[in-house]
Amino acid sequence: MTDCIFCKILNKEIPSKFVYEDDCCFAINDINPKAKKHILVIPKEHIESLNQITDFELVKNLFIAIRNITKQENITDFKTQINTGKNAGQEVMHLHIHILAN
Ligand code: AMP
Ligand code: ZN
Numbered sequence: 072m073t074d075c076i077f078c079k080i081l082n083k084e085i086p087s088k089f090v091y092e093d094d095c096c097f098a099i100n101d102i103n104p105k106a107k108k109h110i111l112v113i114p115k116e117h118i119e120s121l122n123q124i125t126d127f128e129l130v131k132n133l134f135i136a137i138r139n140i141t142k143q144e145n146i147t148d149f150k151t152q153i154n155t156g157k158n159a160g161q162e163v164m165h166l167h168i169h170i171l172a173n
Contacts, residue, residue: 072117077165081115091140095132098140098170106171108146112136118166121155133168146172 072078079085081097090110091098101109112133118124141149149172154161 072165075117075165076163077113077167078117081113091136091143093132093136093139095129096136098136101169105169106150106173108144108149108170108172110140110144110170112140112168112170114166119164120161120166121153124166137168137170140170141172144172146170148172 076085080087080099087099089097089099091112094115096112096114098110098112101111114129114133116129118129124130137151141147149170152169152171153167154169
């Protein structure tokens with residue numbers, strides 16, 4: 072998607088450091104962290120939100136990524152958050168999962 076900030080990060084049009092990457096997704100530190108560690112797990116495929124998921128294998132792979140990332144970052148206790156839709160606070164219309172740990 073041309074006008075999507077996360078697609079631009081994936082395509083290196085906007086510089087950002089990946090803290091994790093696999094076949095299905097990548098992860099970056101949130102630019103405006105709301106916890107000591109605030110990581111965004113982002114599928115490589117542009118999917119607008121939870122409401123647009125059709126391949127639920129993706130959901131499994133995102134949860135595997137969360138496990139890998141939290142292990143890598145030595146996080147045992149954390150919150151996850153998925154905002155779906157503008158009225159629920161979704162600002163970037165490319166599916167992502169927040170990992171928040173203090
Ligand atoms: P949401 O409100 O669920 O759509 O969350 C979008 C998140 O993306 C917010 O927490 C922003 O701080 C974060 N964000 C926006 N632009 C960037 C960026 N360039 N790099 C890292 N995080 C970003
Ligand atoms: Zn996108």
